[in-house]
Each structure stands twice: as C-alpha cells, then as structure tokens.
Amino acid sequence: MDATTVLAEINGNIATVGYGLAAIGPAIGVGIVVGKTIEGVARQPELAGRLQVLMWIGIAFTEALAFIGIATYFIFV
Amino acid sequence: MNDARPDNTPTSNPVLRQALVWGGxxxxxxxxxxxxxxxxxxxxxxxxxxxxxxxxxxxxxxxTAATILIANRFASSDLFVGAFFGIVLGGWIVKFIVFIVLVVLLRDAAWLDTTVLFLSLVAGVLASLVVDVVVITKSRMPHVSDVELPPAPRED
Structure with missing residues (x-):
C-alpha cells in the first residue's frame, strides 16, 4: 500500500461529510444575524420588537438552507 | 415615583403570532x-x-417564531436579553439535533417513500418562507415598544 492511499483513505458514508458542510453555512449565518441583533438591541432597546422580527426572518431563510441541505441525505445515497 | 414597570412587551408579538396562525x-x-x-x-x-x-x-x-413568543414573556425581567437569546438559540440547536436524528431514523424506514418525503419537505420549507415574508410585508409595527401614544383629540 503506497503512502497516498494510507494518508487519503476515507472509510464510512461520504454523506456524513455533507452533514458537516450543511452545518457550516447556517451556523455562520445565524451567528451573524443574532450577533447583529444583540448589537442593535444594545444600542436601541426600544427597537427590540422590530429587530426581533428582522432577526426571525433572517434565521428563517438561513435555516431553510440547512433543512434542505441536511435532508438531501434522503435522496443521495 | 411610580413603581409600576412599563409594559416592555416587544411589538413583534402580533406579527409572530399571525405568522404562526397563517403557517398552520x-x-x-x-x-x-x-x-x-x-x-x-x-x-x-x-x-x-x-x-x-x-x-x-x-x-x-x-x-423559531414560537420560541421568540415564549421568550418575550420574560420581557419585563432584568435578564431579558440573556433569557431571550438563550431560549431562542437553545430551541434552535435542540430543533436541529431532533431534525438530524429524525433524518437518520427515517432514512432506512421501509414504510415511507424518502424521495416524496424530501420533496414535500422542500415544498413545506419554501411555503413557510413565503408565509413569513407575506406576513411581514403586510404587518404594521410601531417603532417603539414602551411608549403610549397620547389620546386622539376630541371634537368638543
């Protein structure tokens, strides 16, 4: 067995890597959305209501990608 | 001095409640x-x-909308910001763990068609997004949460 095969060998279901990839984007996205909302509420607490709705729609769009990404496990072997 | 705390309930509550109703x-x-x-x-x-x-x-x-509504019940608490993001993000991560477990469990189930399940899941996600956007564009939210507007002028 040559060195390349030993170093680059992957066992198990490659779809598992997809879980990780599907988690990266939404994690960063929700982190930014929530972080910016905290910043906004800290600056102007009286705007909390409006900022919450914007945060909610931001999270909804971000997590939609996550749901579809993770659920591709259903159709890809 | 008035000890009664102002009503700090965020103005987002009606919008979120309406989104949940229309989503249903x-x-x-x-x-x-x-x-x-x-x-x-x-x-x-x-x-x-x-x-x-x-x-x-x-x-x-x-x-997500349900956790925000639940978290807003603690609006008058001193720990509101921490409690809010704890509840919303805690609910978010629990939701995703449950979702991944469901996907793994249902993947090999013989009593359902996984392709149909995937397609209806995508349709459901898209429909939910459409409902959210429509509800937000039709909503009217006051800018501030804890201000009472003066009464309307009377005719007399």
Whole structure:
C-alpha cells in the first residue's frame, strides 16, 4: 500500500461529510444575524420588537438552507 | 415615583403570532395537496412520506417564531436579553439535533417513500418562507415598544 492511499483513505458514508458542510453555512449565518441583533438591541432597546422580527426572518431563510441541505441525505445515497 | 414597570412587551408579538396562525393554515392546505400527490405517485408509502415531510418542515420552521413568543414573556425581567437569546438559540440547536436524528431514523424506514418525503419537505420549507415574508410585508409595527401614544383629540 503506497503512502497516498494510507494518508487519503476515507472509510464510512461520504454523506456524513455533507452533514458537516450543511452545518457550516447556517451556523455562520445565524451567528451573524443574532450577533447583529444583540448589537442593535444594545444600542436601541426600544427597537427590540422590530429587530426581533428582522432577526426571525433572517434565521428563517438561513435555516431553510440547512433543512434542505441536511435532508438531501434522503435522496443521495 | 411610580413603581409600576412599563409594559416592555416587544411589538413583534402580533406579527409572530399571525405568522404562526397563517403557517398552520397553509400547512393544512399543503398537507392535503402533498398527501394526494404522494398517494398518486407512490401509493401508501408516498402518502405517509408526504405527510411526515410537510409536517416536519412546517413544525421545524415554526419553532423559531414560537420560541421568540415564549421568550418575550420574560420581557419585563432584568435578564431579558440573556433569557431571550438563550431560549431562542437553545430551541434552535435542540430543533436541529431532533431534525438530524429524525433524518437518520427515517432514512432506512421501509414504510415511507424518502424521495416524496424530501420533496414535500422542500415544498413545506419554501411555503413557510413565503408565509413569513407575506406576513411581514403586510404587518404594521410601531417603532417603539414602551411608549403610549397620547389620546386622539376630541371634537368638543
């Protein structure tokens, strides 16, 4: 067995890597959305209501990608 | 000095509640359509897959609004900001763990059609997004939460 095969060998279901990839984007996205909302509420607490709705729609769009990404496990072997 | 605390309930509550109600109505319609389509194209397995897929999409997408509504009950607490993000983000991560476990469990189930399940899940997610956007564009939110407007001028 040559060195390349030993170093680059992957066992198990490659779809598992997809879980990780599907988690990266939404994690960063929700982190930014929530972080910016905290910043906004800290600056102007009286705007909390409006900022919450914007945060909610931001999270909804971000997590939609996550749901579809993770659920591709259903159709890809 | 007035010790009564002002009502700090965020103005987002009616919008979120309306989104949940309309999400439920659209989900019922979508369940019907996807169930019929699933049954026509894949039989009983397709029907079950369509129902579970649509239900998963709508429930998991609705949990965000539900957690914000629950968290807003603590609006007058001193720990509101911490409690709010704890509840909303805690609910978010629990939701995703449950979702991944469901996907792994349902993947090998023989009693449903996974392709139909995936397609109805995507349809449910998209429908939920459409409902959210429509509700937000039609909503009217005051800018501030804790201000009472002066009474309207009287005619006399």
């Amino acid at each position: 109505i659209v989900a019922a319609a979508l369940l019907l359509v996807s169930g019929v389509l699933g049954f026509v194209f894949a039989g009983a397995e397709g029907l079950i897959g369509a129902l579970i897929g649509t239900a998963m999409a709508v429930v998991f997408m609705g949990i």
